[in-house]
Amino acid sequence: MTTRPCLILFGPPGSGKGTQAKLLRDKLGMAHISTGDMLRERVVLAKQEGSTDELGKAVAAIMQSGGLVSDELVNKMVEDRIEQPDAANGFILDGYPRTVAQAQLLDCVLKGKKIRTVVVYLKVDYNVIIARLSGRRQCPTCGALYSVSANSPVVSEVCDYDGSKLIVRDDDREEVVLQRLKAYESQTAPVLDCLKSAGYRIFDVQGDLRPPQVIAREIEESIQREFGTARA
Numbered sequence: 538m539t540t541r542p543c544l545i546l547f548g549p550p551g552s553g554k555g556t557q558a559k560l561l562r563d564k565l566g567m568a569h570i571s572t573g574d575m576l577r578e579r580v581v582l583a584k585q586e587g588s589t590d591e592l593g594k595a596v597a598a599i600m601q602s603g604g605l606v607s608d609e610l611v612n613k614m615v616e617d618r619i620e621q622p623d624a625a626n627g628f629i630l631d632g633y634p635r636t637v638a639q640a641q642l643l644d645c646v647l648k649g650k651k652i653r654t655v656v657v658y659l660k661v662d663y664n665v666i667i668a669r670l671s672g673r674r675q676c677p678t679c680g681a682l683y684s685v686s687a688n689s690p691v692v693s694e695v696c697d698y699d700g701s702k703l704i705v706r707d708d709d710r711e712e713v714v715l716q717r718l719k720a721y722e723s724q725t726a727p728v729l730d731c732l733k734s735a736g737y738r739i740f741d742v743q744g745d746l747r748p749p750q751v752i753a754r755e756i757e758e759s760i761q762r763e764f765g766t767a768r769a
């Protein structure tokens with residue numbers, strides 16, 4: 538039976554889940570599983586001319602409104618994804634679970650497979666989130682994340698790694714960000730208590746006021762204490 542580790546990065550939109558997952562995946566040798574990225578990939582394909590993926594088109598509309606996609610679709614995506622070979626040594630969940638129903642399903646999967654799990658709760662002030670998301674830029678080719686204020690590319694609007702022109706996410710407009718925060722408050726925030734009651738260790742980490750690398754080091758130290766030095 539496997540004892541591979543799982544790190545759940547939990548927090549509101551813009552709290553830095555994607556940034557931290559990208560910094561930690563190589564250091565910890567764990568796969569990065571982002572339900573948001575997986576859904577965006579599906580939406581790109583569904584929007585292509587001639588696509589008959591009606592579910593993908595429906596997902597696009599939900600994401601643009603700031604709401605959550607169905608538990609059924611997301612649960613199935615994650616159950617399949619954690620069985621891929623790159624997740625065999627452990628995985629980082631970014632943006633999942635996001636409802637109590639998702640947390641309940643995940644709890645069964647993790648306990649059934651005896652996967653050691655730690656939850657990191659990235660706490661960030663909502664005013665900081667709104668400012669951050671309006672300045673977020675992303676590379677459409679390699680996925681690198683930037684911020685026009687805190688972490689800007691060397692050449693404005695151009696990816697440092699592959700020279701692609703950076704894009705703004707469709708759901709980073711302020712009115713959509715406010716809807717995403719509402720969805721977080723009503724559907725996602727209760728997940729933390731659910732995970733606590735299920736017995737998972739939760740580390741609270743201050744997600745603002747410090748550079749991403751400093752936050753990543755704190756998370757890494759907590760995880761290594763929890764999982765043991767074998768992964769160092």
Ligand code: AP5
Pocket residue numbers: 548549550551552553554555556557572573574576599600603604605606607608611631632633634635636639669670672673674682683684685687688708717744745746747748749752
């Ligand atoms: P998803 O893609 O998961 O978006 P999210 O949770 O709203 O979070 P973000 O990606 O916006 O923020 P983040 O926490 O990753 O922060 P980041 O590192 O980018 O989901 C999108 C949509 O998909 C959902 O709305 C929903 O419709 C659907 N969906 C996804 N999962 C689902 C699920 N499980 N169930 C149902 N529906 C689902 O950082 C943000 C910015 O801040 C960047 O510019 C970054 O450079 C900057 N930054 C990061 N850290 C710092 C720092 N320490 N200091 C200064 N700036 C920083």
Ligand code: MG
Pocket residue numbers: 554555556573632
């Ligand atoms: Mg993200």
